[in-house]
Amino acid sequence: MSNATENDITKEVKYGERAIAEGELITFPNPRMGRRYKVDISLPEFTCKCPFSGYPDFATIKVTYYPDEKVVELKALKLYINSYRDRYISHEEVINQILDDFVAACDPLEANIVGDFSPRGNVHTVVEVSHVKTGN
Template sequence: MHDSQTPSTGTPSAESSSMKYGEREIQEGQLITFPNPRPGRRYEIRVTLPEFTCKCPFSGYPDFATIHLLYVPDETVVELKALKLYVNGYRDRYISHEESANQILDDFVAACDPLEVTLRADFLPRGNVHTEIEIRHVKDGQGT
């Protein structure tokens, strides 16, 4: 081997250390919907997102949760890959348990306008404290 040659170190080059395609998709992610295939029929859609992460706004420590979403669609249904990318966008945000759950619900309602939706954020215990946030939204005129 000549001095001008360097063995492969397995370290990524500057070119490959730029933003990865998944990071780009997460950064650009937004909730999108498609037409409900059965408008007028009441049915429930349950979605579980078991890998939610965000950061504590006080300590910076990571928080981990499972997000449970149960909704009755009206005119539109949320696209699942878009929902996944949207939720993954929280991983580097400094945000409380309460605010993250409420913001996800607000954004979901704004995008999808369901008849009813319940969101439950079940956070893993940290420091001997287990937190669950549950929020319900009912579309005006749909009762409780």
């Protein structure tokens, strides 16, 4: 290691943090255009912060979609989801925002996002939002 002090190292932006900060939802062409198929994705390590208390919230995010012309790249989706870890945002808003961003990125035929939040203070919350492409 160089002459950097431990404190200098902790202030340094780590490669994972940089990847998360620079991340965006990336797509690629649907390899099976014309075939209707469903994609299920589970992201069990979601975190964000309560906008009122600042306490961390934990959830499993489930993405189900039927691709049209584009398919979401999974590592990009993981980095995008991880970008919420330090954001102060309500359960309802975060799931709606994820759907909005997902639809903007890959314009699926249908998409459904579920946020199954871990109980906190004896309250268990599940938020589900859906999108159906018009004209189909």
